[in-house]
Every structure is written in structure tokens, then in C-alpha cells.
Amino acid sequence: GDWDRAGEILAEAAVGLQQAGAEGIVLCTNTMHKVADAIAARCQVPFLHIADATGRAIAAKGQRRVALLGTRYTMEQTFYRGRLQEQFAIETLIPEADDRAQINQIIFDEL
Template structure:
């Protein structure tokens, strides 16, 4: 099995979920005492969040490239960025390393197309919902139209991510708010919803949603394990 390198810490709550999923998927594939071979370079989210608020994406690109280079030097064969928002600077990462980089939108786009979904709701940070780096990739690479909540809803979705979920706080009232946003997206024609922030999976499960859920964290982790195993036979399903 090849070694998966993970740029984590944005937030560490979702990075811990990545670690859990990578190992569960590897065990499901290989059985026994197997787990994923992995490395994680963890950045300090306080620094990242401050640069995000300041709009200094160039500095953020430098930090992500440094973390990716650290993983490559440490022996990683593949790099994952364990956050949707920071894919805004994926070009900086790809330019810094010689090993493959697995973009988080691509496993999600592949799963949506396989399910016949062409119009999908997108929940995430306001950067992910409002900028074109994610919506544009879904459209140009996968032919999928992404709908985002209205301005007030985007503010609430973003606030809950940063003020609650990044701190491991899960509130029933916040789940209810997200459920109302999902219902509004369904009314506008969304056939499914993307949990386009790696923390949202802590709050919304498939049974909580009026629409089919596509969880970027789980899809990203599974695609990484599939890549790392490269055809080492399937020996069981994920429980």
C-alpha cells in the first residue's frame, strides 16, 4: 500500500475524521489488522483562519505548499488537503510537489455523475460557496451545476462551521437550520446536497437531510485509499 499524505489541522476536528475514515476504508478493503499507511502535516488553524479573513490567499498558498513539500520529503506518495476551502490554493500545492494531488471535488463529482445528479446544492464556508474554485471545477470538469443558499443562509452556514463545528460543538438548533437550508435548495431544483466542508459531516448525517447527501470527507478518504491500494483486491465492505 502506498503512503497517503494529509495536510490537516483545518480544523483538527475534521482531520481526526479523515484519519478514522482512511483507516476504516483500508481495513474494509484488506481485512485483518490492516490500516492505511499515512502521514499528516498539521498546520495551526488560528494562523490559517486569520489569513482567510484577511483575504491573503497568496500567503495561504505558501503555507499549503510548504506542508505538501514536508509530506513529500517524509515519504508520502499522494497528497490530500483535508479541507474544501483551502482548495482555493491547490495550484500552489501542485506546483510544489512531484507526487499526485487528489482534489477533493473530483471524487464528489464522480459520485454525483454516477448517481445521475446534474444539479446539486452546495453547503460549505462562504469562501467555498461564493468563490468559483469549487463551483467552477464541478461545472467545467464534471458538468454539474451547483446551487448555493441565499446570502443570509450562507452567513449562517459559515458561522456555524467556524464558531461551532470547528470547536467540536454540535447543536440541535444548528442541525435544524441546515435542514431548512437543504429543503430550500431542494425547492430550487437541487437533486442532492454536497457537504462541502469537512466539518459538516459532524452535524448532518444522511438521515438528517431531505436530499441525498454527498459527503466530501468520506468520498475523498475513500478515493485516497482506492488509489493507494491500486487494485489490491476488495475483501469486504465498510461497516
């Protein structure tokens, strides 16, 4: 996909919400956090990263190793897993390639 364009569109939406009076921005989709930096860069209000909220909840339970299920992008790329590791020292385990493909297909075609 055109991630740069997606980031621009979401950043424009965030700016519009900010201008409408939003005091913070929450992006309720794991996959689109791939462009979170582009959105946060345009925001003048706090941007809550979903991996930060997740990381805090995991850390509060004293867990350091979790399984991650999501779209192929979320499972395979570092924008989510890397943030959990860097910010919270949480290791994420992901399914094998065939299972990731099946999970991705279910998310997009069946849910």
C-alpha cells in the same frame, strides 16, 4: 485572509510530506482548496482535488445538479463550484446570501 501566504504554507507542508515518502497529497478541507493550484504546482506526487473526488461520486449517481453547503468562500467563489461545472458538467446551487452568512457563522463559531 492572506491566501497567497496560506498557499505557500500548505505547499511547503506538501513538499515536506513528499520528502517524507508520501506518494500523494490529500487536502481534507474544502475551503483551502482555494489555494489548491499553488499546492499542486509544488508537488511532484499526485494531488487529489476534493472537488474531483466529489464530482466523480456525483456523476456516478447520474446527478447533474446538487446543492452546495460549506463556508462562505466555498459557496461563493469558483474554485470548487467552477471545477464541478468545468470538469463534470455539474451545476451547484447555493443558499441565499443571508443563509450563506448564517451557515458560515455556524461553521466557524459553533462547530
